Amino acid sequence: MGNDAPARRREFTRTIEDFTCAHCHAEVKGNGYTDHCPRCLWGRHVDVNPGDRASGCGGMMKPVHAVYMHGIYIITYRCEKCKAEKRCKAAPDDDTGLLEALAGRKSYPITPTNRAKNSSS
Ligand SMILES: [Zn+2]
Ligand SMILES: [Zn+2]
Numbered sequence: 001m002g003n004d005a006p007a008r009r010r011e012f013t014r015t016i017e018d019f020t021c022a023h024c025h026a027e028v029k030g031n032g033y034t035d036h037c038p039r040c041l042w043g044r045h046v047d048v049n050p051g052d053r054a055s056g057c058g059g060m061m062k063p064v065h066a067v068y069m070h071g072i073y074i075i076t077y078r079c080e081k082c083k084a085e086k087r088c089k090a091a092p093d094d095d096t097g098l099l100e101a102l103a104g105r106k107s108y109p110i111t112p113t114n115r116a117k118n119s120s121s
Contacts, residue, residue, distance in 0.1 A: 022060060036061065036075070038093040041102070045079040050088060057082050066090070066102035073099045 017030040021037035022044065028037050035050065036043030043061040048054040059081025066075045073090035090099055 034091065035088060036063075036077075036091075036094075038091060039095055041075060041090075041094060041098050043077060043088075045081065045084065047086075057084070061086070063098075063102055066099050068099075068103050068105065073103065075099070075102065 016032045017034075019028050019030060019034075020026070021028055021040060021042065023042035024037060024040040026037055026039040028034060028039075032051075035047060041063040043063075045055050045057040045059040045061050046053050057079060059079040061077040061079050063075050064078050064085075066073045068074075073094070074087050075090055076085060076087050078085050
């Protein structure tokens with residue numbers, strides 16, 4: 001049967017992408033759900049809904065707040081570029097200390113020697 005479709009492979013399943021964090025330059029191993037850096041928690045504004053990569057913004061999403069609910073952290077992000085806010089669940093690999101600090105649960109000793117560097121205006 002002459003039914004040879006061009007051998008084109010489309011991968012519309014989960015996009016598994018490794019990326020380098022644009023904020024702290026950590027190399028992040030994607031697992032298909034990864035939308036932020038587990039080390040500094042910053043993300044990119046690429047999704048409208050989680051995983052859809054439908055936003056053309058591409059700005060940096062800053063983690064501004066976190067809440068601890070039902071055993072999981074929900075991180076609130078604000079886009080540095082378009083100021084959109086969105087929430088997403090923390091991933092198991094995320095830096096717990098940072099999450100706790102964002103949630104205000106306890107003070108997080110961010111490399112004690114560097115703390116005095118914070119110049120108050
Ligand atoms: Zn990072
Ligand atoms: Zn944005």
